[in-house]
Amino acid sequence: MIVIDTHIWVWWVDDNSLLTRKHRQWLEEFQSQSLGVSIVSCWEVAKLVEKNRLNFSCSIREWLETALAYPGVRLLNLTLPIVIDSTQLTGFHSDPFDQMIVATARIQGCPLLQYLRQK
Numbered sequence: 001m002i003v004i005d006t007h008i009w010v011w012w013v014d015d016n017s018l019l020t021r022k023h024r025q026w027l028e029e030f031q032s033q034s035l036g037v038s039i040v041s042c043w044e045v046a047k048l049v050e051k052n053r054l055n056f057s058c059s060i061r062e063w064l065e066t067a068l069a070y071p072g073v074r075l076l077n078l079t080l081p082i083v084i085d086s087t088q089l090t091g092f093h094s095d096p097f098d099q100m101i102v103a104t105a106r107i108q109g110c111p112l113l114q115y116l117r118q119k
Contacts, residue, residue, distance in 0.1 A: 001034035003105040007115035031072035
């Protein structure tokens with residue numbers, strides 16, 4: 001399994017051109033094994049829709065249900081070890097959602113496919 005961050009997940013489902021060819025290759029490669037999506041990503045997408053920073057042609061409920069039903073997608077819930085690990089990342093930026101997604105990958109013992117923002 002590979003854990004995918006919120007940006008990658010949204011761009012993949014929406015076939016957005018921001019998703020790089022390399023990201024698409026990794027998604028295709030791991031789709032048969034499992035693509036882990038944190039429940040935190042679902043909340044983050046819903047908040048972006050609420051704040052009008054993300055728009056879909058359907059309701060947020062429909063989008064999430066469809067996106068979670070994609071082949072290979074596995075919803076990963078928060079657990080106490082993930083919560084604790086997310087507070088113990090050294091040298092990591094302060095976005096709590098990114099911290100929980102990173103901790104999810106660490107606790108699951110699998111790679112994280114993420115979008116790295118350019119500074």
